[in-house]
Amino acid sequence: MFDGVLFFPVTPFTASGQVDRGVLAEHLRRGLAAGPGGVFVACGTGEFHALDPEEYGEAVRTAVETVAGRVPVFAGTGGPLPMARRYARIAQDAGADGLLLLPPYLVQAPATGLAAYTRQVAESSDLPVIVYHRSNARFDAATAAELARHDKVIGLKDGVGDLDRLSRIVTAVRHELAGTGKRFQFFNGMPTAEVTVPAYRGIGVDLYSSAVFCFAPEISNAFYQAVEKGDAHTVERLQREFFHPLVALRDLVPGYAVSLVKAGVRQRGLEVGGVRAPLVDPAPEHLDALRRITDAGLALVEDTTR
Numbered sequence: 001m002f003d004g005v006l007f008f009p010v011t012p013f014t015a016s017g018q019v020d021r022g023v024l025a026e027h028l029r030r031g032l033a034a035g036p037g038g039v040f041v042a043c044g045t046g047e048f049h050a051l052d053p054e055e056y057g058e059a060v061r062t063a064v065e066t067v068a069g070r071v072p073v074f075a076g077t078g079g080p081l082p083m084a085r086r087y088a089r090i091a092q093d094a095g096a097d098g099l100l101l102l103p104p105y106l107v108q109a110p111a112t113g114l115a116a117y118t119r120q121v122a123e124s125s126d127l128p129v130i131v132y133h134r135s136n137a138r139f140d141a142a143t144a145a146e147l148a149r150h151d152k153v154i155g156l157k158d159g160v161g162d163l164d165r166l167s168r169i170v171t172a173v174r175h176e177l178a179g180t181g182k183r184f185q186f187f188n189g190m191p192t193a194e195v196t197v198p199a200y201r202g203i204g205v206d207l208y209s210s211a212v213f214c215f216a217p218e219i220s221n222a223f224y225q226a227v228e229k230g231d232a233h234t235v236e237r238l239q240r241e242f243f244h245p246l247v248a249l250r251d252l253v254p255g256y257a258v259s260l261v262k263a264g265v266r267q268r269g270l271e272v273g274g275v276r277a278p279l280v281d282p283a284p285e286h287l288d289a290l291r292r293i294t295d296a297g298l299a300l301v302e303d304t305t306r
Helices: 021-033 053-067 081-093 111-122 141-148 163-177 193-201 217-229 232-250 256-267 284-304
Strands: 038-041 073-077 098-101 129-133 153-158 185-188 207-210
Touching (some): 021 053, 098 111, 153 163, 193 217, 232 256, 232 284, 256 284
Parallel strands (some): 073 098, 185 207
């Protein structure tokens, strides 16, 4: 089970477009030094959508070898059902501790279909599964509660942001599992999750993924510690002076939730390459804005720790 900030590394590419395992290992080592509660490799921030099976396997193996059991390593899977099942088996063979199940490809499906998709992917490997409630994979409370009973489904990550629906899901799942002894965790998986952390905590969802951890773990950890200590003043300052400006920049162009993070890693001194199509790398003026925002966040952290 998880505790603390969750690290979703980017997937570095060489100048010729190959997965750069050496740079990925260094990216992971830097992240591990900052103390994450878990590593989620080849997921949304790691451009799962753009990796072929061989590249995916390389990324997961690199993460497993580099992390070396210090924290759990979960790998992304999803998309078309046959591919999701194949990636699940690759992740198991590479030594991953579990899976984050991203939405199926494109189609809109009823809750019963989403449940069948989840079960079939879960049953294709021995790994535990966290279901990603996002985009075209939106679960209702009854279906979430049903899936929570599956022995391999251990969590639900929310990327929708509908707190009314999520509150009902949380309540239904906890009621369903009451007395069973099964542990089940909920995750805030919104882009730039720190903006919504106080609201999610209000309905009992404490865990969250931090894209900022990839390139500015100092800021991510300072925010986490402020939340844990109930330091509302620091939480508000970090949101106002760093996270809210970052979200405003992120929202300018679709896909910036990934490409800005990758650019941030480059700006902090690690050459991870750009993003693959259909995502686009940030425009020069947006890179300048990102640097200013990051510098402001780092300065604020330094100021609050004096």
